Amino acid sequence: MTIRPIIGLEIHVQLATRTKLFCGCRLEFAAAPNTHVCPVCLGLPGALPVMNRQAFEFAVLGGLALECDIAGVTKWDRKSYYYPDMPKNFQTSQYDLPVASKGGFTIPTVNGALRRIGIIRAHLEEDAGKNLHEGLNHTRVDLNRAGTPLLEIVTEPDIANADEAYTFCVELQKLVRFLGISDADMQKGQMRFEPNVNVSITDDDGTEYRTPISEIKNLNSFRSVRSSIEYEIRRQVDAWRDDHDYTLEKRGKQNFGWNDQLEVTEFQRGKEESHDYRYFAEPDLVPAKLDAAELSGFRARVGELPLVRQARFIKSFGMTEKDCEIIMADRATADLYEAAIDAGADTKILTKQFVGVWNHIASASQQSVAQTGIDAAAVTQLAQLVADGTISASAASQVAEQHCKNINTAEPSNARDSVDLAAIATELGLVQERDENQLAAWVDAAIAANQQAFDDATTNPKKAKAALGFLRGQVMKLSQGKADPKLAGQMLEDRLNKSST
Numbered sequence: 001m002t003i004r005p006i007i008g009l010e011i012h013v014q015l016a017t018r019t020k021l022f023c024g025c026r027l028e029f030a031a032a033p034n035t036h037v038c039p040v041c042l043g044l045p046g047a048l049p050v051m052n053r054q055a056f057e058f059a060v061l062g063g064l065a066l067e068c069d070i071a072g073v074t075k076w077d078r079k080s081y082y083y084p085d086m087p088k089n090f091q092t093s094q095y096d097l098p099v100a101s102k103g104g105f106t107i108p109t110v111n112g113a114l115r116r117i118g119i120i121r122a123h124l125e126e127d128a129g130k131n132l133h134e135g136l137n138h139t140r141v142d143l144n145r146a147g148t149p150l151l152e153i154v155t156e157p158d159i160a161n162a163d164e165a166y167t168f169c170v171e172l173q174k175l176v177r178f179l180g181i182s183d184a185d186m187q188k189g190q191m192r193f194e195p196n197v198n199v200s201i202t203d204d205d206g207t208e209y210r211t212p213i214s215e216i217k218n219l220n221s222f223r224s225v226r227s228s229i230e231y232e233i234r235r236q237v238d239a240w241r242d243d244h245d246y247t248l249e250k251r252g253k254q255n256f257g258w259n260d261q262l263e264v265t266e267f268q269r270g271k272e273e274s275h276d277y278r279y280f281a282e283p284d285l286v287p288a289k290l291d292a293a294e295l296s297g298f299r300a301r302v303g304e305l306p307l308v309r310q311a312r313f314i315k316s317f318g319m320t321e322k323d324c325e326i327i328m329a330d331r332a333t334a335d336l337y338e339a340a341i342d343a344g345a346d347t348k349i350l351t352k353q354f355v356g357v358w359n360h361i362a363s364a365s366q367q368s369v370a371q372t373g374i375d376a377a378a379v380t381q382l383a384q385l386v387a388d389g390t391i392s393a394s395a396a397s398q399v400a401e402q403h404c405k406n407i408n409t410a411e412p413s414n415a416r417d418s419v420d421l422a423a424i425a426t427e428l429g430l431v432q433e434r435d436e437n438q439l440a441a442w443v444d445a446a447i448a449a450n451q452q453a454f455d456d457a458t459t460n461p462k463k464a465k466a467a468l469g470f471l472r473g474q475v476m477k478l479s480q481g482k483a484d485p486k487l488a489g490q491m492l493e494d495r496l497n498k499s500s501t
């Protein structure tokens with residue numbers, strides 16, 4: 001018997017617009033209930049919606065990055081259903097003319113290969129409000145969320161297992177953040193997932209069975225995507241073992257919820273077919289149009305996709321995957337890195353400083369490097385200071401921290417002009433001593449005070465290496481850490497070589 005899971009995903013991504021999809025109400029997470037509402041998003045009779053162009057443009061950018069065909073004309077449809085959090089009794093969505101269709105998204109797999117998952121469509125729709133269940137006796141409705149723009153992305157059932165689904169969701173989060181079309185903050189429900197799962201079972205006679213498709217509703221974490229799919233595959237195979245009539249043919253599609261505490265799926269209801277929704281064209285909205293010139297402009301804005309850029313960074317700049325993850329935290333940080341490379345920064349030092357210095361500072365305030373306001377001049381200068389031996393690699397952190405303090409306190413207009421990290425290094429007394437007479441004096445003093453180490457270094461091959469290391473340490477100690485270790489070490493070695501010949 002062989003088992004092959006068949007998995008597709010429906011993902012709702014909240015777009016990072018300032019206002020709602022069809023009205024001017026502001027989007028604000030956790031605002032007091034029903035404070036961001038108007039006749040349009042309350043669904044009052046006679047109110048007329050107007051499309052938020054920004055949301056439409058974000059959807060086009062998302063569609064292009066998912067390698068989709070973009071519709072020149074896309075229209076709106078009403079999807080009818082009745083819920084207390086949906087006072088209009090329909091959701092404005094897109095049915096037969098989605099903004100984007102027939103694409104693909106390439107993700108890395110565990111063995112390092114790449115896999116392209118087909119994208120059926122991506123369309124715009126509005127979110128519903130929220131039911132607030134308060135105790136056993138009453139539920140209140142908050143309509144602040146009603147009308148929030150969502151991009152619904154539907155994949156082909158190309159996903160082979162739970163890990164791949166997990167990776168898809170993680171990579172999609174990176175993509176939408178990279179494009180700047182969504183903050184994709186899971187804590188705020190800005191990304192929600194609905195896996196469709198069933199299993200193809202081929203028994204020993206070669207007969208294939210397909211279990212009913214389960215749609216697991218409304219997951220809001222990557223972990224629950226993985227766990228619920230793993231659970232559902234096991235459950236379906238067991239159900240089929242008990243009853244060979246447990247098939248898609250006989251049972252159709254079914255909706256399940258995910259119980260995060262018990263880690264089990266729970267049957268909700270048989271799934272509606274699309275005709276149950278009585279889709280029909282929205283008469284109150286004009287179709288959204290996009291001409292060829294606008295489309296090519298959007299294509300240029302998408303630019304190089306994260307996975308392609310990541311591969312280029314790793315190859316061209318010799319960084320590890322882990323470093324790359326940090327440097328590509330967002331598009332602006334990656335741009336900052338490349339700007340410093342273009343300005344002539346040493347690649348190895350720059351990478352080290354991005355990960356160990358700049359990112360360290362940025363993460364203390366939960367920001368990306370670019371979000372802290374550091375510019376390309378600063379990161380280039382810091383790399384340069386270490387490359388030419390002006391400061392030590394470890395002193396770089398202090399210089400960077402002082403620079404960040406300065407830009408946080410400076411008037412925004414002055415901050416750009418005053419980037420001078422060498423001056424900061426001097427002020428902090430971190431400039432390394434490179435004067436050869438001074439270094440020679442420390443070398444002499446270190447040798448004079450440690451005759452045994454000097455003898456070992458020059459005449460005892462077995463102990464020479466350790467003795468050299470010891471003497472290096474003594475030189476640095478005498479200089480109180482000020483000596484340029486590279487230059488001083490070189491001078492020490494020259495002295496020892498001269499004495500041993």
Ligand SMILES: [Zn+2]
Pocket residue numbers: 020023024025036037038039040041042147
């Ligand atoms: Zn409104």
